[in-house]
Amino acid sequence: MLFYNAPNPAPNPRRVRILLAEKGVSVPMTDISIPTGELRSEAFLAVNPLGQVPALQLDDGEVLTETVSICRYFDALHPEPPMFGTDPLDSARICMWTRRVELRLGTPLSMIWQHTHPFTARVVQQHKEFGETNRPKLHEAMRFVDGHLDGREFLASDCFTIADIALLTIIDFAGFIDEPIPGDMPHLKAWHDRVSARPSAQA
Numbered sequence: 001m002l003f004y005n006a007p008n009p010a011p012n013p014r015r016v017r018i019l020l021a022e023k024g025v026s027v028p029m030t031d032i033s034i035p036t037g038e039l040r041s042e043a044f045l046a047v048n049p050l051g052q053v054p055a056l057q058l059d060d061g062e063v064l065t066e067t068v069s070i071c072r073y074f075d076a077l078h079p080e081p082p083m084f085g086t087d088p089l090d091s092a093r094i095c096m097w098t099r100r101v102e103l104r105l106g107t108p109l110s111m112i113w114q115h116t117h118p119f120t121a122r123v124v125q126q127h128k129e130f131g132e133t134n135r136p137k138l139h140e141a142m143r144f145v146d147g148h149l150d151g152r153e154f155l156a157s158d159c160f161t162i163a164d165i166a167l168l169t170i171i172d173f174a175g176f177i178d179e180p181i182p183g184d185m186p187h188l189k190a191w192h193d194r195v196s197a198r199p200s201a202q203a
C-alpha cells in the first residue's frame, strides 16, 4: 500500500499519522505538496480525482479517501489500542464527538481558512465578510467542547480515541491560522496540553 500524505500543518493526513503512531504501525508514505499545486497534477488526480489528501492506495490499486475511513481501516487491521470504541455505546459516543468536532469546529475553521486567510487568497475566490461570520461559530463550538471536557480526561471515552485525534488536529490548525484556544477555556486548554504531550502528537 501507499499512503499519500502532506506535511504539517495539513490537519487531515496528520490524523492518520497520529493514529498509526498510537498503534506503533508504519506504512509506506509519499508527500504531496499542497502549496505547489501538486494536488491538481495529472499524476495525483489519477490517484484521487477529488484532488485531496490523505489517500491510501491498496496493493490491488483501490484507493481509499476520507480521513476517518482510512483511520477506521487501519483500526480494523491493527485493533490495539482501539481508537473507535470497545462496545456499542462507546463506539456511538466516539462517532458522535468526531462528527461534532468535524461539523461544528472543522466547518467554520475551514471557512475562515478559505475565505479570510492570505495563503488561500492566491487559490480561491474569497468572500471575506462570509469568512468572518464563521469566527463566532468556531468560538461557540470551542466553548461547548470546553464545558464538556470539565472533569474529563478525553473527549469521548475513557481513553484516547479518533475523536481526540480529530479535535487535536483542528485545534492545532486553528492555532496555525491565528485562532488559538481563547484564554477563558481552561478545560479545553488542559486537554490540549495533555494530548499534545503524547508522543503521537509529534506526527
Ligand SMILES: N[C@@H](CCC(=O)N[C@@H](CS)C(=O)NCC(=O)O)C(=O)O
Binding pocket: 006, 010, 011, 012, 013, 039, 051, 052, 053, 054, 065, 066, 067, 068
Ligand atoms: N473530506 C476529506 C477532506 C480532506 C482535505 O480537506 N484535505 C486537505 C488537506 S488537510 C486538502 O487536500 N485540501 C486541498 C483541497 O481541498 O483542495 C477528508 O476527510 O479526508
